[in-house]
Amino acid sequence: MLAYVIRRIFVGVAMLLAMSLVTFTLFFASPVDPAQYACGKNCSPVQREQARKALGYPSRGEGVWESNIKGPAEMWGTFAKGIVKGRQFPADEELRKAAPENVVDCAAPCFGYSTYSIRTVNEMVGEALPVTFSIALAAVILWIFFGVLIGVLAAVTKGSFLDRGIVGTSLFLYAFPSFFIGTFLLTYISIKWSLYPLPSYTSIADGGVGTWASNLLLPAVTLAMLYMAGYVRMTRAFVLESQAEDYVRTARAKGLATRKVLFKHALRAALTPLVTMAGLDFASVLGGAIITESIFNFNGLGKLAVSANTNYDLPVLIGIVLIAGAFVITANIIVDILYAFIDPRVRVG
Amino acid sequence: MSTAPTPYLSVQDLKVHFPTPDGIVKATDGLSFDLERGKTLGIVGESGSGKSVSSSAILGLHRGSSAQVSGHILLDGVDLLELSNEDMRKMRGRDVSMIFQDPLSAMHPYYTVGNQLVEAYRVHNKVTKKEARARAVEMLDRVGIPNPDKRIGDYPHQFSGGMRQRAMIAMGLINDPGLLIADEPTTALDVTVQAQILDLLQDLQREFNSAVIIITHDLGVVAEMADDVLVMYAGRAVEHGPCKEILTHPEMPYTWGLLSSVPDVSGDTNARLLPIPGSPPSLLNPPTGCAFHPRCLHRDKVPGDLCRTELPPLVVGTRIGSHLKRCHLSDPDSIYESEVLPEIAPDLVDEIVADKATDNAADDAEGAR
Amino acid sequence: MTFEEYVPGAADDHEPATMADMLTVAGNAAAVAPVGAAPILEVDKLRMYFPVKSPGLLRRTVGHVQAVDGVSFQVVEGGSLGLVGESGCGKSTTGRLITRLYTPTSGAIRFQGEDIAHAKARQLKPLRRDIQMIFQDPYTSLNPRHTVGAIIGAPLAIHKILPKKQILPRVQELLEIVGLNPEHYNRYPHEFSGGQRQRIGIARSLTLQPKLLVADEPVSALDVSIQAQVVNLLQDIQREFGVAFLFIAHDLAVVRHFCPEVAVMYLGKIVEIGDRDSIYNNAHHPYTQALLSAVPDVRQAATGGRRERIRLEGDVPSPIDPPSGCRFRTRCPIAQEICARHEPPLLQIGQRHKVACHFPGRLGEAPREPLTSGLLGVDREGRPDPGASPSTDLVEQPGFADTWFDLDKKTIGRV
DSSP states (O other): OHHHHHHHHHHHHHHHHHHHHHHHHHHHHSSOOHHHHHHOSSOOHHHHHHHHHHHTOOOOOSSSOTTTTHHHHHHHHHHHHHHHHOEEESSSHHHHHHOGGGOEEEOSSOOOEETTTTEEHHHHHHHHHHHHHHHHHHHHHHHHHHHHHHHHHHHHTTTSHHHHHHHHHHHHHHTSOHHHHHHHIIIIIIIISOSSOOOOOOOHHHHHHHHHHHHHHHHHHHHHHHHHHHHHHHHHHHHHHHHTSHHHHHHHHTTOOHHHIIIIIIHHHHHHHHHHHHHHHHHHHHHHHHHHHHHHTOOSHHHHHHHHHHTTOHHHHHHHHHHHHHHHHHHHHHHHHHHHHHOHHHHOO | OTTSOOOSEEEEEEEEEEEETTEEEEEEEEEEEEEOTTOEEEEEOOTTSSHHHHHHHHHTTTTTSSOEEEEEEEETTEEGGGSOHHHHHHHBTTTEEEEOSOHHHHSOTTSOHHHHHHHHHHHHSOOOHHHHHHHHHHHHHHTTOSSHHHHTTSOGGGSOHHHHHHHHHHHHHTTOOSEEEEESTTTTSOHHHHHHHHHHHHHHHHHHTOEEEEEESOHHHHHHHOSEEEEEETTEEEEEEEHHHHHHSOOSHHHHHHHHHSOOTTSOSSSOOOOOOSOOOOSSSOOSSSTTGGGOTTGGGSSTTHHHHOOOOOEEOSSOTTOEEOOOOSOHHHHIIIIIHHHHOHHHHHHHHHHHHHHHHHHHHHHHO | OOGGGOOTTOGGGSOOSSHHHHHTTTTTOOSOOOOSOOEEEEEEEEEEEEEEEOSSSSOOEEEEEEEEEEEEEEEETTOEEEEEOOTTSSHHHHHHHHTTSSOOSEEEEEETTEEOTTOOHHHHHHHHHHEEEEOSOTTTSSOTTSOHHHHHHHHHHHTTOSOHHHHHHHHHHHHHHTTSOGGGGGSOGGGSOHHHHHHHHHHHHHTTOOSEEEEESSSTTSOHHHHHHHHHHHHHHHHHHOOEEEEEOSOHHHHHHHOSEEEEEETTEEEEEEEHHHHHHSOOSHHHHHHHHHSOOTTHHHHOSOOOOOOOOSOOOOTTSOOSSSTTGGGOTTOOHHHHHOOOOOEEEETTEEEOOSSOOSTTOOOSSOSSHHHHTBOTTSOBOTTOOOOTTOOOOSSOOSEEEETTTTEEEEO
C-alpha cells in the first residue's frame, strides 16, 4: 500500500510539472503580449521592454516572439528551479542591482512574483487558499451529510410519497444554477429579509471557529446545493442497489434488525462509489467556488483566478493551476487510500 | 397418515404473488408440504418455478416488499405468516436459517468471516464477543475449515469457493436451527467440492437433527440427499412423494422430461437426449389448464381438451398413497415404463419390472392391513 | 517385460513372443474411437503463463499463473474432444488459446497442419473463419444493441464473403438450422429466452462454416430442460456439417454424452486422455476416479442410502505455485514420495488411452511400486538411481502411438 501511494505521488508530481509546462506554453502561444498589457496603452517600446524585464519574460523581436520555443522553456526552467531553490525578484539581475531596496526574496517553493500586484504568488495564494478551502470544506460536509442522509431516507422509503417528494425536490434544485441560489440567499435572506447576517470571511485565528463557520454558511449552502441534489439521487441508487445484493439478503436471513442491515451491511457497500464521487467533486469544487466567491465577495482562489486571467498575470495563473492540480491529485490519492480502508479486497490481496 | 408425528414444518396452500404493472406474477400458487425434523425435502424445478420464492417466504424475506403472501407456514405449530415483523426477525437465523447458492456474493465482502459469524450468533444470544468468537471458531472447525482460529480473521475473498460455502453452512447452523433451507448450495461449486459439501450437510443434519429443505435443479443431488422430493413447475407442485418413489416411478411428464433431458454418467451414449420442448412459461400469463401442457409430449393420451382447459388437482398417484401428482394421465406408470424408460435407461427396464413384482406384493400387504 | 523396459516409439524392437500374444493384446483399449480420420487440430506442449506483478514500486514480475502447462492433444476431423476439469484447471484458457484469443507462451497449435500458435493478426483472419467459438453465457455474449440478424450476419460482412443483399437469406437459413423462426432476424437478443439466445450464439458461430468449433461450457448457464435441446442441436450440427468440436465443460455426464474422446485436466495439465470408454469405465488416474465418483447420480435413489465416494480433501492448489512433481499429489489418496519428486509422464496404456500417474491402475488396483521409475531413471522413491538411465526418447506427442504398454498383461499392445 505504501509503495503504491509513493508511486502515485511520483506520478502526481510529474503530472504537475507537465501541467505547468502546458500552461506556460499556452500562455506564450496567445497573441497578447503581457508586457504591452502591463505597460499600458501609451507605452514606448523602451518602456515596454523595461516592463518585460521587470516581469521577467524573455524579450521578443518585432512582431513575433523572438524565441517562441526557447522563451517559455527557459522561463519554465527558472520557474521549476524557483520551486526547488527559491528565487529573488525582479528576475533580471540588472534591475536588482539598480534598486536593491526593491528586491523581494521568495523562498522555496517559490511560485513566482506578480508584478501586477507587487507581491509574491505565495503570499497571494496563501491568503486566498484558506478562504476557498473553508468554503469547499463546509460545502462538502453539508452536501455529504445531508445528501447521503436524505438519499438513504429516500431509498428506505422507496415508492412512498416521501421518496417521490425527495426525488422531485432534488431534481428541482438540481435544475437551478448556483448563481441563482447564491444571489437569492444573499439578496433575500441576508439583505431584504435580514434573516441571516451578511457573510464576510473571518479566519479562525481572527474570530474563532464559531464566527468562521457562521460566516461560511451561506456560501457553503450555495455551493453545496449544486452537488447535494446529485448526491441524494446517487445515494438513493447505490443504497437500493446494495440492498438487492445477496449479502444483504444473508444479513436479513440471519435475523439482524432492519436498522443494522441497513447501516452495517447495505450502506457500507454503497459508501465505496460515494467516496469516489466525493473525492473527485471535492477536487473540482474550485470551479464552483469562483461563482460563489464572486457573489459573496470572498477573496478566494476563484476570484484570484478570474483577476489573474483578465490581467494576464502569468505567475499567479500558474500558481493557481498548480494548486488546483495538486488538489485533484491529492484527492485521488486520498480516495484510493480510503478505498483500501473501506474494501479489504483492495487491502489484502 | 394419522399415526405420523406432527410435522415440524407444515406449509399449507402457500401463495406468493407479486403485483406488477403488467399484472400479478404468481410466483408460488398454492404450495403445500410437510417436513419432519431429521428429514430432507428436495425441491426440484427450473428457474422461475417458484422454488426459491417459496423458501424465501418461509424465512419471511418477502416482508417489506410488495409481495402478497397467503396460506399458512406452521413451524413447530407457530404460523410464521401471522407473526409480527419483529417476532419473525427473531425466528430468522435461530429457528430457520438459509444458505445460498453463491457463497461469494452471499457473504459481505467488507467484513471478516469471523465478524459475520459472531454477528449471526450474537443477534440471538446474549453473549460476550469473546464467547461468540469461541462459538464461531468451534463451528468453523466443525464444518472442516483448517486452522479455524486463524482463518476466522480472513475476509471471504481469501477463502476458496468450497471453504466459503462451508463458512456459510457454519453461519447457518451456528444457532442450531430446527430448519435449514439450502438454496442451490452446490451449484456454484466444482463436483469434487460439491461432494464434500453434500457429505458435510448430511453429517451435520444427522448431528443437529434439523429438517432440511434442499432446493436444486440437479436430480442427482436430490437422489443423494433427499428423503422426499417436490417437483415444482410454474409455481405449483406437480409431483411430490418419497425420493425413491418419485425418481423410479415418476408419474408426471415434466418429471420424465427432467430425467430424460439430463445425460447420465453411466447411460447409453448412442441414445439421444429427450429434451422438453419449448421454454418455461411466463408466470405473468401462465398457460391455461395444466401449466405444462404446451410442452407436454403426452397430451394426446388425455381425452378431449382436458389438459388445456382444466388444471389437474394434486392427487394420489396410481402406486402408493404418499405419491402425489398433478396430471390428467390415467395410467402414467405404464406409459413411463413402455415409452419413457426404454429411451432414457433401457438397462433399467428389467430391473424395474422385477422390482415391481416385489413392490406390488408389499403394497398388497399394506392394503390388507 | 516390465514397464521400465518399455519405451514408446522404440517398441518395434520388441517382437511379441508368439502369434497368440499378438492376437490377445487388445488389453485396456476397449471402445472403438473414430480411427483413421486425420487430425484437424494438433496441440503440442501448449503453455500459457500469465505474469503476476509484484505490488511494489517497480512492479516486477514475481511469478506466473501456470494456467496451461504443456498440454498436447489431437482433435480429428469431424470428431469431438471433451475437456473436463474443475474451475482453474486451464480448460477454458486452452479453448481461448486455440481460438487465438490469447497468444500462447510456448508450444504449437497445428490447425490443418499449419502452426498458428504465433500467427500474426493478418494471418489469423482466414483462421477466424475456420475456428469459431461458442460461449458460456448467452446473456452477455450477444451485443444487446444489435439485432439478431446483424449479429449472425456480421461475420459475413466482415470477411466480405457475401454481397449485402445475400446476407439476409443466409441469416434466415442459419436461424432455421438452429431451430429459430427465420422471421425473427429483426429482433434484439433480450426478446429471446436463454436457450434461444444460446441458439443465436450457435448460429453466429456457424455463419462462416467453420471446421472446428470450440464450445466453452455451452450449456452450463441454461435450465436443465433447455440443456438437452442445445446438446441435441450441437450433435445435429456435427452430424450434418461434419464440424469438429473441442467441447469444454465441467459436467462429466454431458461431456460423456457428446464426446467420443475426453481429456481430463488438473491444474494446467492433462492427467488422463482417452476414448470415452477408457475414461469413464476404465479410468486409471486417481483424479479421474475421484471426479467420476463425485458426480451425483439419479440412480442413487433406486438403491437408497449413501454412496461411497472417494473423498478428495482440501482445495485445488494455486496455479501460481503448483506442487512439485505431480500436481495432484497434495490431494491424491495414493501419493508416495516419488510423486513429490517427479512429474509423471503422460504414458499410453491403451490403444486410445494415456495417463499421467506414477501408480496408474483401476480403482483399488493401483500398483504398489511406481511404474515410471525405470523410465525416469530413479528408484522407487524418486531419488536418482545410479544403476538406471532415464529413457531418452520419452517424448509426449499429441496423438496416440500404434503401440502401448498394456498394464494388465505387462506386454506391448499393438493396433
